Amino acid sequence: MSHEPHSPPPIEAAAGGHAHAAVHPAGDQPLVGHLVPMTTLVVTACALLVLTCITVAVRYMDIGEFNIYIALGIAVIKASLVALFFMHLRWDRPFNMIVFFGCVLFVVLMMGFCLMDTSQYRHEQINGNPPLVAETLLQNAPNAPVGRFDQ
């Protein structure tokens, strides 16, 4: 890789939303490292820890169905924090941010729809190991561990 030495352009310019990379002078920008202030990293790490504690606390509080949604919500927030600060998405091009949150949205939609669906048909599910299924499984897959649920 060849490059002429020059001072790296300020980070803000990189995130400025220009249509073209070519507006910047040649050369790699040091995007990783000392540019994120240590305090920011420490604060983010603390936030992650606090969120983890909240998840655990919620787990011990019995609030039924909402548990899972709160836990998933916190997981999304944590993933976003990691991406934004540890992975420098916060200072990256806006397109990457759009893509990232677009994906989060799709994943949330997918999960939301599937969870809505499974909770709707849960009453149809046969409790315990459906005996007929167990028998077939024993035949088709002799090593399948179905015995324990047999009533």
Place this chain on the structure above:
Amino acid sequence: MIQMINTLSTALLAAQDAVTPATFWMPEGASTVSADVDWAFMFVTWVSYFFFALIVGLMIVFVIRYRHRKGERFRTDGMTHHGPLEALWIIIPLLISIAIFFFGFKGYLDLAQPPKNTFDIEVVAKKWQWSFTYPNGAISTNMDGLFVPAGKPVRLIMRSYDVLHAFFVPNFRVKRDVVPGRRVALWFQCDFPTGEDASKAYNFFCAEYCGTGHSNMGGKVYVLGETEFAEWMAKQANWIEDIPDDQLYQIAGPKLYAQCSQCHTLDGSTGQGPSWKGIMDRISAGTGKFTNGQSYADIIGPGKVYETPEDYIRDSILNPGRYIVQTFTNVMPTFKGQMNERKIDAVIGLMKHLDQFDSKGKLLSGTAAK
């Protein structure tokens, strides 16, 4: 909105007093929901006719009118965009879509919500057979057909034994996948009896791909009048008990064999399972091998796994996976719960007296009734 559509479609649909006849698109419609589904189908179809004619018509006209010949200068007076026109063909399809959605939704509400007072039939699907258990304990399979009372909402409570299956009656416009591990319900109501005439009865199919026998996993739906149905159900529940003991295998044997005939032949040719021809001789000779290396002689006999050949056959019907005859694979489902002792006796009787039956399992004339 739903109210409006309700009134609209009630006005459009005259009360039904006969099955709707088959059309170019749809087969005869015989259930209480079929007319509604057909109406929605035809509505969408007419919308499709219109837009198809519009687009293809314009396309043909333009292609003829604006043909280009080599060397001519290009005309450039065509417009490149037109906001209101674009808006128009966003809004019109949108409105039509909303209307279609509501017609479909309304029909689906009927399909998805069974009325309160349904007549329930327990259905079990397995590779590649349906069995129907009626409230009085009567059982029929897809070989016999499904029998339902006319004029009553019927609910099928379905379970699957192995993989996904789907119960589909085209004439009733109903379909539902049977998911293993779940109890799923499907309901319909047919007001017009067909009687026990197979040519008038409706077809049902397995619509979810389930392997080898998928395309033959269907049968007939017979719709009977109320009293006829009650009689049929009573007869069906007790048919095996009503047969005198000395004729048990002769009468019940062929009927039961129909369930086995997909895999076990009587003429010696190989099917999914071993042929029954000479089965008792093979067992008494004791030489036939199993996949685990043992032979008949190793497991049948006093003090062995099975005291008698009959014990072995009984267990093969109830626990088919235990011993697999060599060169065959473990595909037979268990008949536990479907075959009582009397039925098993009848099957064993058939095996012992194969000379009295033809290769299709029909009793040869002259041997009937001693």
Place this chain on the structure above:
Amino acid sequence: MTTLEAHKPETLDIHASSDNYLTHSKGFISWACTLDHKRIGVMYLVGVLGAFFVGGIFAILVRTELLAPGPTIVGPFAKWMGMDPADVYNQWFTLHGAIMVFLVIIPSIPAALGNFILPVMLGAKDVAFPKLNLFSFYLWVIGALMAVLSLLMGGFDTGWTFYTPYSTTSPAGGVIPIVAGAFILGFSSIFTGMNFIVTIHKLRPPGMTWFKMPLFLWAIYSTAIIQVLATPVLAITLLLLIIERTVNIGIFNPSMGGDPVLYQHFFWFYSHPAVYIMIVPAMGIVSELISVHSHRHIFGYRFIAFSSVAIAMFSFIVWGHHMFTSGQSALMNTIFSAISFSVGIPSAVKVFNWTITLYKGNISLNTPMLYGLAFLFLFTIGGLTGLHLATLSVDVHLHDTYFVVAHFHYVMMGSALIAMIGGLHHWWPKITGRMYNENWGRFAWVLVFVGFNVTFFTQFMLGSQGMPRRYYDYLPEFQTYHVISTVGSYIMSVGFFITAGYLLASLVNGKRAPANPWGGRSLEWQCPSPPPHDNFKTPPRVGDCYDFSIVRWSDEENGYVVDRSLDPSLRENPTPAKGH
């Protein structure tokens, strides 16, 4: 802009050198190790067309078997392979579906034509990551080899959807290799998509703004987004399926508290967008075909461009309409039905815009244009019958019948593959440097078009009358339609064989292709046919790629040239050129 420059036809450097990407270097290794997107595109094209041939053979076998109820031609095969006749048929239709979906239609337009055309159309030297590009091609090859391996290990009969629990318990021996193959093909698709997104973002030359891009690039871009976002879900689903089949337990297995419907959610979360991976690039091709061959500015450029993106977005939230009868709850059925109609709107916008593009055009009925018009015809049918299937109560009746089979063949074959063949004809002179025989092309088109409609239109009636899909045996009352359909498939395959014949013949004795045989305006027509190793010697001049007013026929080029002296803004009294 000087007058001197304006009078210089832009295709001048066609004569500059006889060096092109085909002759640049020679030998097997120079192809196998190439990083040139054009060569990779050609290799994809050969592979995809080969797979299309194999998949087509299975299609013909399936159709022939259905000539009559009961076993028709499966008997000898069943005896030979020691299988039940029904299983032979089940393997055929599964192979047909799996090969056509995973090996043919998904990679056909983006990976084969896209790889060749995208950088040239964009005015770039190559894609952003050439090594990754070659790597995805080899992933495709490995995926194809896995399909062969699965055949050697006993085939598979699960249907291309691999629904659990059938796929986890099916006795066929080749299920794991083919599922692993589909997994690998998924990654091939992901890497291609990533490459294209970055290429379009980072390698547009000066002047090539987003709204100067040809619509094919918008379509490829939208497709790439779907490939990157949806394919991982399929990958993980297939991986879990393989583990489940190996250890006999897993999250899709109901006997241990797993859920087979969850498999369907996961599968269709990918596979519905995958339908758009197939159709959106086809729409991109058709936008090119129709505007170039009617030499007329595309109507409503921005609406077509945005509708590609809109389709890509909507495609993620409508997967549930594959599951209306599959045990999905009534609530979700209703929600998915409502959202599903939303995909119809951008599709309708495109169809109307293409139709209006013909209005006041200069239409040349070249073979590519005929395929473009066939697309318009067939996609209209395929799209409108989609309305039936999105309508809840109607879909309950039609689901898993031949109506669905007909619908998705109209969309996936009648639209995606027909557009791909149209695109192949359109860019054939560019790829090979040879012209094929137009008359044979038109004749084969007639056979394909007629044969297609005969084959698949009958299946709409079959389906609505109640014939379920994936049946090798059927009730006698369905036979008439099945026979017509089979005859149609024979007509169509004759058409395809003729196509293969004249295209191959053109390689031997075809006329040399000019740089611009159709009068196109986008950048790929401004470099020689076939393009040189580096695509453009000098950075190309980007203009409005749908402005045909400055394109004229040139006898000495025996093709069209972009003649800037025709630009009205350069002349003193600009009068629009009239054709009639």
Place this chain on the structure above:
Amino acid sequence: MGRLSRILHLEWDGDTRDAFSDSHARFQAGRMGMWLFLITLGILFASTIFAFVVVRLQPDPATGWRPTDEPGIPGILLISTAVLLASSWTLTRASAAIVGDQRRQGRQWIERSLILGSLFLVLQAVGWIDMWRAGVYIDSSLYGWTFYVLTGLHAVHVLGGLIPMGVVAARARRGTYSRLSHSGLTYCSMYWHFLAGVWIVLYLTLWLGSM
């Protein structure tokens, strides 16, 4: 260049078909490609975790989710979590050192990350052995299945990250990276931070799910 070397370097045609005008543009494109790749992997992990959540929410009422005779998530995973986070941290230090033109420290930090990353895998293996010894097998229950599959999937990705990190370490040893040119290190650390983030979510899900 020898024939074989030309093949191995995919430079048969004599060029690498680099379409970028300068290294900065190439680096920007590389970062974007890396982001897209991570998004792909993120969706892959998110769907796996989500599949876990769905089956976890419909346990068998008779036996519950975790069979009573099977232990919870092994405690050693807590240590491995700390080790993975530490390796993420050392990689951050490595980038900082390289950017600050302290190549020697940079090299050392990269090597430390490599060691910590390998240690993580060892600890994961110990966790698996713990579970195995306690009688939790991949086919004994969905609890065991999800444990092995989810941790295994992550471990495979960690393994896949150690290889490029080894290459980065070797390059750092050769002094390839400078203040202005260290794209390989950047891509590697993006991937590594991503894996650490995924592991935190994965570990918490497994742990909460086991209760």
